[in-house]
Amino acid sequence: MSDVALKLAEAVELLNNSIALKRESGAKRLRKLGLPESGEALLDALKKEVKDKRTWSARYHLIAALGVVKYQPALPFLWELTHQDFDATMTYLGLGDAVLRLSVLEKPLAEVWAEVLKTQNAMFIDGALRAIALLKLVPDDETIQSIIAVARQPKFIDGVRGYPGDQSGLRYWVAAASGGWKKSLTHEFLLECQLIKDTSLKFAAEQALKASTSSGIINSPESHS
Numbered sequence: 001m002s003d004v005a006l007k008l009a010e011a012v013e014l015l016n017n018s019i020a021l022k023r024e025s026g027a028k029r030l031r032k033l034g035l036p037e038s039g040e041a042l043l044d045a046l047k048k049e050v051k052d053k054r055t056w057s058a059r060y061h062l063i064a065a066l067g068v069v070k071y072q073p074a075l076p077f078l079w080e081l082t083h084q085d086f087d088a089t090m091t092y093l094g095l096g097d098a099v100l101r102l103s104v105l106e107k108p109l110a111e112v113w114a115e116v117l118k119t120q121n122a123m124f125i126d127g128a129l130r131a132i133a134l135l136k137l138v139p140d141d142e143t144i145q146s147i148i149a150v151a152r153q154p155k156f157i158d159g160v161r162g163y164p165g166d167q168s169g170l171r172y173w174v175a176a177a178s179g180g181w182k183k184s185l186t187h188e189f190l191l192e193c194q195l196i197k198d199t200s201l202k203f204a205a206e207q208a209l210k211a212s213t214s215s216g217i218i219n220s221p222e223s224h225s
Contacts, residue, residue: 008035015045023049024058031065039071050081056088063091067098075102082124089123096127101135110143117150122159125150126170133177144181147174148189168198175204179211
């Protein structure tokens, strides 16, 4: 058995552990390995995990791993979860990220963004924006304008507030992604971001303003990774 195969087997075995932290560790390992063949085991584990509201962290990491390993058969179930009520809103962040990653494998980004936006779920939208940034995706002009318009909407601020008084809302990941987008569409938005009292957002906006349209995503602070 090769080293990779051994690591895969060990990680999958952890998904069946009775201890939530062990299952979470297995999901993290599989996410790092990024192997599509782990998708079925991850989906089976997630279907069991969602039955326990207490283990939200393990649930989040299973969802995130499904997106990273590009297991498309998980997409219908992930959309189903999007419409459920979870006390731990980090679940929606993971869902947004995973759904975006899997959806763009088969649909244009503009179409996927329209579907994401229909949820009107701030954390879900933020997760999708994170995926757009980390995948270094470059939307078409109309989609860029839509993304920026959504990021400017005050109604989403409370839904993704990271700390008391946080006014950045959905702006961070938009700023982080926009270094590779047309400056004519992003410049004014990035200047606005610099006026908000959030260190990470200011840094992201500053780096994006410096970036050329071909430079892609900026290096972002660990607090948002």
